[in-house]
Amino acid sequence: MAIIKLSAIERRRLSVFVTCLVFAAFAWLFTALSNTYKFTVKQIISYKNLPQKRAFYPLQGDTVSAIVQGTGWQMLFSKVDYNNKPINVDIHTLETKNFIVISQQLKQINAKKDLSHEIITVNPDTLFFDFSNRIIKRVPVEVVSDIQYQKQYSQSNDMAIKPGYVTISGPAEVLARIKTWKTDSVKLKNVNDDFSGRVALQKPKEGNLAIIPRGVNVTIPVDEYTEKTLEIPVKVINNQRYYDVRVFPQKVKVTFTTSLTDYPEMNEDDFEAVADLDLWRHNGYSTLPVKVTRLPTYSKVTKIEPQVIDFIIKR
Template structure:
């Protein structure tokens, strides 16, 4: 392989040439990017001053293409910046017509934009709206959660949401499809104590739908759970012919989990265990299965001993 050997003078000349070439390219790029350009930027529409007496529904997408005039640097940074760009559209003219002309609002739109990054046109330039009578409806709040508890901890009582209902107002045809309103997701890991916080409601995706309030107070009771065993008397049901029936044993041992707070007050009165005599009369069973029909809320049954009981029928 041939190797070109350069003298010290030739190396200095080559180095000077490369340096001048790089400087020339950088100067050309700098000059090119300093020139004014027109370029397209997709932006999200945000509405303000919505009419209070008219419910509206946009007939087009919530994004528009804006023609922006700015330097090459601004165009470059616009391409590199992935942040959502928003333009604010004033809807006060919808009080007496069903469209908004964006070109008539460019001055106030640009007032909130960068001075050298001016919007000169919007496509589409006119936004059209469909109108209907405004209605008001109350719907329950639906809490969205993804909860993971620490070992031996769990929810110990019903979740409290205040207020439990929100008021939504908008077109009747949209309100008829809404039965509840969701919160933002509450995601918690290793939960070992009660959760109390203000949670935001999910924003409306409809520009003409208003939801009040915007947030609710949420309480999720959490407690440590432990096992407890009680002897529960078995109640005989469906003894239609009033047979004289003796059951053995008359009580079953029920092992269950309960919160430490409720542990002292949880007794056999909050349980009900039954044996169905129809299992023998109609099904021919030789033993009767025991079924728990009442258990404390938020408790879990670990085991029941025995699961079946013997019986004697005296006709």
């Protein structure tokens, strides 16, 4: 294989030539991308100034194709630049008609955008809507949470939500499917104290719904947890023939977790332990397992001693 050997002067000349070629290519690319072009992008429609007396349903999707005039740089990064910049369409005129022409609003729409690029046309240009009577409905707020607590800490009581209800207005057939309204997710880590803050409500997916208010105040009580043991009497259930049943032992030791705040107040009246006589009558059990069927909210049973009990039936 032949190897071309260059002198020091030739290598310098070649290096200068390659460098100039690279700079020329970058200069041409920079000049080309600085020129103005027309290109098509997909943009999401966002509605503003909703009609107050009519509920509406768009008869087309929420995305339009927009022909945009901008620089080559904007064309190159159009997918990144335009995906999060919706077109705000004013629909207050739907009070008296059932369509909107976007081209009639392009001046106002472009006024909100960067002067270096503007929307030339939109397809579809005319948006059509279906209408139904607008109704109002109150639904409870549902808090979405993803909370990680420190070891031995946890939620100690029901969270407080103010206001607990939101008012939704929109088409009757849409509101009929809505039972609650969710908040944005409350994400917390390493929690060892009460949380209190303003949480935004999830935005409606349908453009014809209005939500009041836009956010709620949420308080989540948090406390340190420990274990406590109580002796709980065992109650026999499903004794349909009213047998004279005696169990041994008559009480079991139930160990459970409880918050430090509630620890002094916990007593056997807060619990119910049962043994099911149907397990003997239908399945021939010679001993009966014990289950705790009632305990305070946010407490958790960790151990029952003994887990099974003996019994005697007098006929």
